[in-house]
Amino acid sequence: MSERFEQRCIISGIGQSEVGRRLTRDVLALTLDACHEAIADAGLAREDVDGVISWPGAVSRAEGLAPPGPGSSGPGTGAVIDALRLRTNWHYGGPESPGMFAAVIHACMAVACGLCRHVLVYRALNEATAWRAATERVSVDPDGVRGTMSWMLPYGAFSGPNWIGLWAMRHMHEFGTTREQLAAVALNARRNAQRNPKAVMQGELRIDDYLSSKMISDPLCLFDCDLAVDGATAVIVSTSEHAPDVPHGKPVHVEAVGSALQGRASWDQWADMTETAATGAGRHLWSRTDCTPGDVDVAGLYDGFSVLTLFWLEGLGFCDKGEGGPFVEGGSRIALDGELPLATGGGQLSAGRLHAFGHLHEVCLQLRGQASGRQVADAKVGLVSAGAGPLASCLLLRTA
Amino acid sequence: MGWPTPAIDAHNRAFWTGGRDGRLLIACCGCCGAWTHPPVPRCPSCASERVEPAPVSGRAQVYSYTINRQRWTPELEVPYVIAIVELAEQHGLRLLTNIVGCAVEQVSIGMAVEVDFAQRGEVFVPVFRRAAT
DSSP: OOOOGGGGEEEEEEEEOOOBSSOSSOHHHHHHHHHHHHHHHTTOOGGGOOEEEESSTTSOOTTTTSOOOTTOSOOOHHHHHHHHTOOOSEEEEOSOSSSTTHHHHHHHHHHHTTSOSEEEEEEEEEHHHHHHHOSOSSOOOTTOBOGGGGGTGGGTOOSHHHHHHHHHHHHHHHHOOOHHHHHHHHHHHHHHHTTOTTOSOOSOOOHHHHHTSOEEETTEEGGGBOOOOEEEEEEEEEEGGGGGGOTTSOOEEEEEEEOOOOSOSOSSOOSOTTSOTHHHHHHHHHTTOSOOGGGOOEEEOOOSBHHHHHHHHHHTTSSOTTOHHHHHTTSTTTSTTSSSOBOTTOIIIIIOOOTTHHHHHHHHHHHTTOOTTTOOTTOOEEEEEEOOTTOOEEEEEEOO | OOSOOBOOOTTTHHHHHGGGGTOOEEEEETTTOOEESSOOSSOTTTOOSOEEEEEOOOEEEEEEEEEEOOOSSTTOOOOEEEEEEEETTSTTOEEEEEEESSOGGGOOTTOEEEEEEEEETTEEEEEEEEOOO
16 A cells, blocks of 8 residues: 555654643643643654644634534644744644544644644643533524524534434444443443543442433433543654654554545434444545554544444444444453453543543553553554544554 | 524525424425425535425424433423434435423334424424324
8 A cells, every 4th residue: 555644644742731620720731731741752842843733723613513612622723832932834723624633634734745844733621610610511692503503502402412312322223232331331431540540530430320320311321421621632743754763762653544524514414323424434544554453452432422432433343333332341342451442541431521632642652651550461553533423533553 | 591593594594484384494406306404505416506495294203312301501491302303205304303292201213203383582493293193
């Protein structure tokens, strides 16, 4: 297979702020913590960074595929460039793209086409703080809702659990997927979180706790939903020419990206709601590499809701369509010592919603052999994915 | 904040106000006959500009649903059913809506429903009820 653009790129450095639900520092401070750490980790100085990209930047998502929610946008690229006094050849922030890893893919494009050598990519949120201060989780224009949200908000479909609940219900209807199977995803995340000091949920989670928890939007209960946190993650996407100079000695190569949207760009008009955009993005990813699902040693599949992990497992071909439930059932296959360890740092369900970038940071740690206390033995190939419904992007990463 | 209302424009006016006359108006291509939702200025099938709102029967089946139990805003009365229904006129012609008029536990996938309208100011929100048997 001829070389793909992303194969000219590495993730040379990673950084992450403290993560929590009651932090005292604001989101710009957290963002700068993550950025400084990633730049240093890559063996770079600030003057080496010549690109900055974020998702979604500082802009409102009102006209995009998600409603504006307090704390869900971090500082914009302008604020970060100015605070770090960077000089860039390219910078960009925006939500109109195939999910959060669009920022990483965009950075790879900038590097591969020669516009940049080292792109700082970050995702920052302060939803825990913002939601405590807000009386309403959703802000709506009093003059009426516009754009794609105008077809959902008038029906009280305010939030992710509503939209994903519709997908989950159809999956259960067609394939017999059970709540106990969804629970296996949540329980696995919690077990792994107990080995990650930065995870916000550390207490034991048992199946009885899950089954007796409050229903949010059937069939999704409290423990099917991820947790709002404050925190920021940053990575440096560099030209692979920089690989020999990475001080930690473990550049993470980008083997393939998946970004294809093979359905309507809509939450409520998706034709087959037993699958998401993950299916198209997954097919796209495997078309760009000689690797196969069997090569993957560790994965961070998007788990904003437990059922999304099933959609990603099926979409990425780790199992057949409809078989996601049986795949995770009992949890042994997806455990740290299983055939496909998932959410090894606790995922969004138990470590906190860092919006896919938490998975990216964790899988890089795993591939670098630095996941202390939860290291997957001999992890060389990792997969991370981002998004739900019509949003999907994924990255295949490797160190060997 | 109560239930949000849509901002009315030239494209969506028929959908959101047709209920004043008891009609559910869906965009239909005058050239190829394809129904489409949400309404758009050109037919997604044949690209004709002759897309006009036309009445449908109001009969539909529940494709999927969820019971929202979370009070996202302080005034919100819960629980209520959010559903995606498929209209009888065309395979895949679907609306996101609410199922009203029955206990939330009575809703099921495949259930036959028919349109009704909930008035909010000038807007008549199309909702669905269990079809009369």
